Amino acid sequence: MGVRELLETLAAAVVENPEAVKVSEADEDGTIVLELSVADDDYGRVIGREGRTAQALRTIVKAAAPDGRRVFVDIID
Amino acid sequence: MSVEERVRTVVGSVVEALDPDAEFKIVDDGEVIKVDIDGPDMGQIIGRHGNTLDAIQHIAYRAASVDRTDMRRVEVDAGGWRERRAIELREIADDAADEAIEAGQSVSLEPMSASERRVVHEYLREREDVDTTSEGREPERYLVVEPLED
Numbered sequence: 001m002g003v004r005e006l007l008e009t010l011a012a013a014v015v016e017n018p019e020a021v022k023v024s025e026a027d028e029d030g031t032i033v034l035e036l037s038v039a040d041d042d043y044g045r046v047i048g049r050e051g052r053t054a055q056a057l058r059t060i061v062k063a064a065a066p067d068g069r070r071v072f073v074d075i076i077d
Numbered sequence: 078m079s080v081e082e083r084v085r086t087v088v089g090s091v092v093e094a095l096d097p098d099a100e101f102k103i104v105d106d107g108e109v110i111k112v113d114i115d116g117p118d119m120g121q122i123i124g125r126h127g128n129t130l131d132a133i134q135h136i137a138y139r140a141a142s143v144d145r146t147d148m149r150r151v152e153v154d155a156g157g158w159r160e161r162r163a164i165e166l167r168e169i170a171d172d173a174a175d176e177a178i179e180a181g182q183s184v185s186l187e188p189m190s191a192s193e194r195r196v197v198h199e200y201l202r203e204r205e206d207v208d209t210t211s212e213g214r215e216p217e218r219y220l221v222v223e224p225l226e227d
Contacts, residue, residue: 003094014136014143016144019204063095
């Protein structure tokens with residue numbers, strides 16, 4: 001499972017509208033950039049209290065990065 | 078989807094992505110949903126100071142409680158790391174409590190994650206001669222052990 005699919009699966013698990021979860025992947029100078037978007041009502045759920053859920057998603061996705069590549073997770077609204 | 082299936086989805090995807098050689102089991106005792114991950118090398122799953130393990134536990138909990146009908150605790154361990162770390166933390170806690178009593182003043186511990194602070198808080202609650210509080214901001218939040226006057 002790649003980092004994009006992983007982020008999509010984890011984000012879908014913590015929201016009320018999993019069908020609205022979308023993750024795009026781009027390569028910027030070797031850094032993997034993942035852009036996560038969710039339903040309007042679900043932003044609070046992927047960010048969490050004091051940003052804890054967003055931080056946890058980033059920690060896991062970075063640990064799964066292939067060959068120690070940098071991964072940047074952007075939550076877009 | 079049942080709570081256990083939600084937890085299984087989260088842990089299963091993380092294990093597949095981080096360490097396909099690892100296996101895991103989920104035990105739901107009605108109070109706590111316990112996940113044990115095991116395999117030849119748990120370093121990738123545990124992460125620095127247990128950071129990755131705490132992140133997996135947080136996401137598994139958020140997934141389990143997404144519809145807010147079930148707010149049970151979720152504990153995720155890998156290769157018995159949390160239990161070994163808890164033994165260390167209880168030693169650190171006892172040393173700090175003894176030092177606070179002897180010196181008659183508060184003793185601050187090193188910064189710890191929320192789950193590690195909970196281990197120390199719960200352990201020292203059993204001692205009647207000290208009190209514990211947390212100070213500072215994440216991720217530098219730390220525990221302070223205060224001697225109680227008798």
